[in-house]
Amino acid sequence: MSPRPLDSHRTDAKQPPGLGVWALAVLVAQCACITTAPSSRTPGHYGYRNSPVGIDSPSATCRNSLSACAALYGKEVASTTAVLKVVLEETARPPIEEVLKKCADLARSEVLLRYPKQFRGPAPDADECKQETKSKGRRVTWAMRLGIEMHEAAQKCAEMGLSKVRPGGFSLEQRYRPNMDTGETELVSAEEEQALEESGNGAExxxxxxxxxxxxxxxxxxxxxxYDFKFPCVDIGLIPEWTRYPREHPFAPFTQGEMYEQFIAPLVGRIVPWLGVFYG
Structure with a gap:
């Protein structure tokens, strides 16, 4: 996994191709989750890029009438079951998200306790976050080092916790390869990922x-x-936004969250220590 710093979202970018059933699934998920359109910074808000209040209307159409839904969104929608099976039931979310929130809190506390005398306070300040340190033979900033260690701690915690509340129904750090032309997505196995990195072809x-x-x-x-864990190095009271891909990246100009939503799942959340879960 490439280094992640201890932890951007525009709505005017062109949407990735291949919406199809995924776009419809998002609408159905929205109908199940919201009836109003509160601020995108409201905890627990299923915002999906600040969807309008009236979004429930087309979603309800799809749930109640397949023929009307097909007329609205196209004949690629073969059945309501095919759409609804990708939506996480509202009753299933609380235990999953409770595990992830606890893991985020635990990871931040656990990692900072490893360095009781490294920083002037219990956590690094802005200047200390930018200072360099050596980790696993590499020179990185403290923000990057703490971010990596907190992600590792959170993943271990999540594996244990989700195995109890969602056995067989989750994956950690599963890699996907989306096709921006066709809208299709394929899995990249851990073996393939390791082989590419060890052969010097990690750029693929x-x-x-x-x-x-x-x-x-x-x-x-x-x-x-x-869900992605987000660990700000400073300003832990602020909600980290999704990273926007740089101009030279294959996914530019979209954000990480936009790519997740269009190519992997209709519900996309950020888990932030002490603040909880944020959607969209």
């Missing part, structure tokens, strides 16, 4: 996605939700 992984946590019912290609 640049056009792939690797969420921290994927929720499904046994098939990662039928994902119901995606």
């Amino acid at each position: 992984l640049k056009g792939t996605l690797k969420p921290d946590v994927v929720i499904h019912e046994g098939d990662p290609l039928q994902a119901q939700a995606v």
Whole structure:
């Protein structure tokens, strides 16, 4: 996994291709989750890029009438079941997200306790976050080092916790390769990823996605939700936004969250220590 710093979202970018059933699934998920359109910074808000209040209307059409739904969104929608199976039931979310929130809190506390005398306070300040340190033979900033260690701690915690509340229904750091032309997505196995990195061809992984946590019912290609842990180095009271891909990246100009939503799952969340889960 490439280094992640301890932890951007525009709505005017052109949407990736291949919306099809995924776009419809998002509408159905929205109908199940919201009835109003509160601020995107409201905890627990299923915003999906600040969807309008009236979004429930087309969603309800799809749930209640397949023929009317097909007329609205196209004949690629073969059945309501095919759409609804990618939506995570509202009753299934609380235990999953409770595990992830606890893991985020635990990871931040656990990692900072490893360095009781390294920083002037219990956590690094802005200047200390930028200072360099050596980790596993590499020179990185403290923000990057702490971010990597906190992600590792959170993943271990999530594996233990989700095994109890969602056995067989989750994947950690599953890599996906989306096709921007066709809208299709394929899995990249851990073996393939390791082989590419060991052979010096790790650059081939640049056009792939690797969420921290994927929720499904046994098939990662039928994902119901995606979650990423976000660990700000400073300003822990602010909600980190999704990273926007740079101009030279295959996924530019979209954000990480937009790519997750269009190519992996209709429900996309960020898990932030002490603040909780944020959607969209």
